[in-house]
Amino acid sequence: MVRWPEEEDRLVALRTTGTPRLLFVEAEGDPPSSGDCLEDWVRVPVDERELRSRVTALVARAERHGRRPEIDGDGLLRFRGRWIDLPPVEHALAAALVDRFGAVVGRESLARAAWPQDRPSRNALDVHMSRLRRRIAPIGLGVRTVRSRGYLLQTRDDDGNGEHWPK
Amino acid sequence: MVRWPEEEDRLVALRTTGTPRLLFVEAEGDPPSSGDCLEDWVRVPVDERELRSRVTALVARAERHGRRPEIDGDGLLRFRGRWIDLPPVEHALAAALVDRFGAVVGRESLARAAWPQDRPSRNALDVHMSRLRRRIAPIGLGVRTVRSRGYLLQTRDDDGNGEHWPK
DNA sequence: ACACCTTGTTCACCGCGGCGAAACAAGGCC
């Protein structure tokens, strides 16, 4: 929910993270026209029925556009209409994390997923996780560390505590 | 443009064909809530500015979403009203890419598409892709490399990450 | 408190290989 045009900066933030948003356009202003499917607007004063209808439509679109990330048949990591390609090792790690999206995946499982036979050296896994972080950030995903337990994949606009992400 | 709920049958027709549509919802009725990005609605009586805004937004979404390039009966590659002609090899490559627009096509598939019998040398494919890139750029298309997997055809105003194309 | 260890993050660097493109040569079509 964004007031327009007062909260323009918040709007661009939501756009870049791919978060669904509804603009409250002041009576005389014009709405910004965007080709983004996750953006809609209503004019104030707000009609109750219109508001409900537009919100549910937005939610439905967000669902369709993929609330969860997924790895498609070609090995691309897709999320909310955006995508990136991943090198083999990071692809395997991402697959394991996507599998259990939102839950912790132990370092052991991740190591087995990426190196079925070998055991990776001390910080090989760490380095690849670091690289994976950088790569998935632009599409709105983030890896969170759970110390001595493992890692957890989630969206960057929800860190689980209502706080925001580093950087 | 569809009146709702009078023209419900026309609406379902448009939905199934994937045509963008704008519903004119009568004063007391409720709009049907749909998760379809190519559907929107206004309440009658219609506010002129709102109408224009929603129409342009729908058009923008249709561009981004649905519109796919195609190869017409004469072998021309058409996209958004523009077109170019392609030499035989590049035509075959483009056809394979258009077929799976937005998805990865492996180097192997492309090689088979362009050289049904022979096996092209390592760089033949690369060179033709490079030439194809230059040719399709002016009509708003771009070929994206997915390292170690293949190539992917997409529009040049959407690189999948919300960022811009090189150059 | 403190020192010490463990765990995790990131950086610089190396070797390798996939990939891009310029340049060149050869053949075909108008």
Place this chain on the structure above:
DNA sequence: GGCCTTGTTTCGCCGCGGTGAACAAGGTGT
């Protein structure tokens, strides 16, 4: 003869995977 298309060679960039090291942060023992 000029132009276009096709294929090959060659050069070089850059991304990937892995290692070691520096650093930060949390945990434990005394």
